Amino acid sequence: VPGRPRLLAPALAGLAWAGPAHAHALSNRFGDFYGGMLHPLTALEHALPIVALGLLAGQEGARAARWLLLAFPLALLVGAGLASVLPPMPWIRPFNHLSFVVLGLLLAAAWRMPLVLLVGLGALFGLTHGYDNGLAASPGSPSYLYALGVAALGAVALALVSATALALSATADWPRTAVRIAGSWIAAIGIMMIGLASRPGPS
């Protein structure tokens, strides 16, 4: 609470400073930030891994969740930023479906894994899912704003899901069971999506 006034003063200064030219953020190309922020929510294949990782963070405890909250958005930022630079990598999509299987099985097993492994997985999947999100950035506009948006949403969604899981698990036993069952279903979806991608002929 003592920090409040210190934050308040620059905020007021910022409000006073903003002139008419800044009234419409969208016309300043700041819309790419919101584009990036919205994009993971527009498709289940982007939203599901964030939910799965958030549940996993909640299952592993508050300390692990805090580290993941640092690593995952940063990896999303790097992955989404690199998408416009790197050559096309078609194997990323099936790899991301594999991430459903890995995260789902870890949730179903409710295994207390080493913190390094959890953060490593979060960073790896953050990179690949960030890349997949970054492919949708509008060409020709600054991709860092879009990538920042993706990372911001990843951070907020991860924090909300893991905090909800942690808070509910502290009050009763059934949320832990529900998380394991949800993980099992997430793995099942991933297995079938891999099958769909490896189907012969046009899909």
Next chain:
Amino acid sequence: MSTRVRRLQIGFDGQGGMIRLIAAATVLAPGAALAHTGEGVVGGFLSGFIHPILGFDHVVAMIAVGLWGAFLGQPAIWLLPVVFPLVMAFGGLAGVLGVPLPGVEAGIALSALALGAMVALAVRPPLWVAAILVGAFAIFHGHAHGTELPAAASPLAYGVGFVVATGLLHLSGIALGLLARWPVGLRAVRVGGGLIACAGLFFLIGA
């Protein structure tokens, strides 16, 4: 009690914040970045969600899984609903890849008959026997859903839809099965299992 209620309210506030955030993002987002229109997602989800519910043989078998799990108590109450999707996925995989599985309809009807009979006769096998039995039947259920998946508007949304529907059917079975804690409830649960077995027999004759 009051602290628990308050904690739940805090949880809902968090979700309300999320909804507000999504709403704000939706309003502020430029049209250019919308690669996914969402129409296929809604259609895929609904067709996936409805598929397990429209098949009555499937519905009673899924309720029987939850019913039997709750009837057997810990740890079957959570182990069976965890085992089911994992094994079902491999049946779904075969369905997606177009690998034929003979007697899918008979297998689903048989699963309702067998699982319903387990509850009705109050059979309490070792946990691994129950898991293998439920898993074996899961392959038939997965195959039936997986065959439909590639034709869906959005295969992933279809998958999520049928997963949510099947999970909810398990949950309703578990909720009904928890009645077995009381003597009257136990009788009701066993009668329910008997009804499921009868329905399974009916579908088996029809298949």
